[in-house]
Amino acid sequence: MFETFGPTAWAIAVTAVLLTGISKGGFGSALGGVAVPLLALFMPASTAAALMLPILCLMDASGIRAYWGKWSKEDLWATVPGALCGIVLGTLAFGLLSDRALKGVIGTIAIVFVADRLFGLRAKLKMNHAPGRVAGGIWGGISGVTSTLAHAGGPPVLVYLLGRNLPKQTFVATTVVFFGFINLAKLLPYAALGLFTPDVLLTAAILAPLAPLGVWLGVHVQRLVPERPFFFIATAGLGLSGLKLLWDAFK
Secondary structure, three states: OHHHOOHHHHHHHHHHHHHHHHHHHHOOOOOHHHHHHHHOOOOOHHHHHHHHHHHHHHHHHHHHHHOOOOOOHHHHHHHHHHHHHHHHHHHHHHHHOOHHHHHHHHHHHHHHHHHHHHHOHHHHHOOOOOOOHHHHHHHHHHHHHHHHHHOOOHHHHHHHHHHOOOOHHHHHHHHHHHHHHHHHHHHHHHHHOOOOOHHHHHHHHHHOOHHHHHHHHHHHHOOOOOHHHHHHHHHHHHHHHHHHHHHHHHO
């Protein structure tokens, strides 16, 4: 597959992986769903999701090491079981959807993601009191579904975690471990669906060195790089890719 990549495709792939790593390492995975919509512009959506999963697992390993022991066990127990159920539902949908339908779903998720960033949807959903385990299970389940389809599980679980008012490091560490569990759990259903072709794995291996680099950048520059410019550029790219995927799905 990588033999057919032109300069533009490689530039988009590198950008997608680095943005994902920076987001996971320093911004609580708030833009972890940017990669699949970008990659799906020049490859089947299912291939884009499969390509990113091993890379995400490498990022998770780097992130867990960087934030070792700083996560909230209570919040992981509240969210991970629901997310595992969501992965099952997402896998069933993944196996039933055509590539055009999958592009439509991923494009829709991308647009909702952008609307969340622009209009503060999560802030409007924030509870007046700290959410409990039931809320954690529900939002974790939604995160499991969207994570399986497009590796875009960040916004749903962040609705819950932001309501918990965790210290910054605890918040980031908890998201890192949450997605570590979830991405590891997705390996088996992706393999069962036959998504890990030799070409996909080889291309993932070529891009893999960027995974720890992106996480390292996120960990070290979160205090130096203003959050607004980073999210503006990444959100604009996500929105444009989402619109293009919706156009491809319905044209």
